[in-house]
Amino acid sequence: MATRNRSRGGRRRKLPKVQRVGAYAVIIRAGAGMEPEILLSRLSEKVTPEERWTLPGGGIDHGEDPRDAVVREVYEEAGVPVEIGADARVYSVHQAKAWRLGRRVNSHAIRIVYDGWVPHDAPAPQTMEVDGSTAEAAWLPLAAVTSGEIPTSPLVTDALDMHAPTRNQRLAAYAFITRPVDGAVLLTRISPRGYHSGSWTLPGGGLDFGEHPRKALEREVTEECGLTCEVGELVDVHDVNVVGTAPNGRHEEFHGVHLIFAASVPDGAEPRVVEQDGTTDDVRWVTRADLADLPLLDVVAAALAAEKSESGAE
Template identity: 55%
Template sequence: MGQQVQRLGAYAVVVRGDRILLTRLAERVTKQELWTLPGGGVDHGEDPRAAVVREIYEETGLRAEVGETAHVFSMHLSDTWRRGRRVDAHSVRIVYDGWVAADAPDPRVVEIDGSTADAAWQPIGAVLDGSLPTVGLVTEALAELRPQQRQRVAAYAYVERDGALLLTRNSALGPHPGVWTLPGGGIDHGESPADTVLRELHEECGLEGELGELLTVDDHHFTGTAPIGRREDFHAIRIVYRASVPADAEPRVVEVDGTTDAVAWVPLTEVATDAARFSSLVRAAITAAGGR
């Protein structure tokens, strides 16, 4: 039996849509193409969460965040080779749910002469069907991955004028980039839904509004990427009020680098003929208002 060697490592599963962030092991580690999760050994005295954030940057050049909980995987190889010698190896791997910003650049290896030769977003399907060669930890971690559950209560304005509806477009930081929806957003702690609508009308449209009656309460459940880049099992509760704005007011986006990148008056006929460009909230609000 070789010398007993135990190693503690910290890693992260970082998923974006149907792809996962992986790193390819350098030739000095293996002569074969082999991909693994970003991460590595925890230094003495280092917090594992800090270690995985450091390792992700060194191996991919990306600034990542990780969740508070993790899964622990253990692998014991009683007769293997490490750095040219035969050892009895025991690896304990802590794997976190991780994420990077939705607008993060392409990954690139920062560390020189390390154990990583490449970094890339790889198709999850290729990992699961075995067409992409990976270490066992990748499929083990994917099997345990669950999106973060999040419920959000938000309030919106239904503003109709001359056969057109005031709508805002989701930016790349929004849950559905390029999709048009009603002006509005999340209710801050302690804030009334009515105040939320008026605040969001100003931030997203540059308009001072006046609220009318409660129009409808709608909900939407889906799994997607949050503005911070984290994969979430998202449940939205959406409160919609009728509202009005000054007749001569022209909308403009006030909030910079937010989840809205455009605002416009969109004819209701356009919504009816091109439903794919508009959120389910828009269609639900039109129906509640008596439209089709």
């Protein structure tokens, strides 16, 4: 492409070269039963008279780390805190004749795009900068963005074409504990900090690195239920694969592998929630008759099915 214009004397003149390096974030959220949404910024009229949305982010200041630039820009444009992943994708756009700030230039834009996530309790988006390049920020339906219903910059399309949820595999141990007197099952309820908020599951949780599954289960039952337990035999291995927003706000494809152990607690033990601001907000003995009235995770059904299969085998 030509990079020169005619001067008044008829001679070609070189267009001024303008190079800009910017850092941006793809921020997606999708809870259980919630359609995926993406955080975007709408460009102000000083940039374009047409409605156009783009990824939150912007130019990197001299000497500024790109990740720090994203954190700063997202707050300026949307008023929310953001965490940035370790990996990035780089896009290079060269326009030999581009209109920038009221003049023709030979433009080269380098765009560094990270995956980002905001906390569950982050405030609603609100543009903090005044008279800047962003008119507003909002969570928008991802389907409407990818379909083109919502007008976006090419950067959004390019970034989403290459975006994939962060893969996270987690090994966890769970306890199937029944009360001898009536067969009631000990269950815990997931707090708003968890993905399946309001659902009931077996007591237990993820293994720390190097931790034995039985020791992990003893620890988790104490933390979640305030009880000491004796861990018995492995009764089933259950797994689940979901795509959604993790407790820390990150968009993930989650694969959970669940080791279900039979376990017991002292007779007459009454559970209570011990951990504060965790993923458990209630714990109780649930009778078999009441199980059908509660939203249960599949791991509970797997434990009950294993119990039934064991009883049938006997």
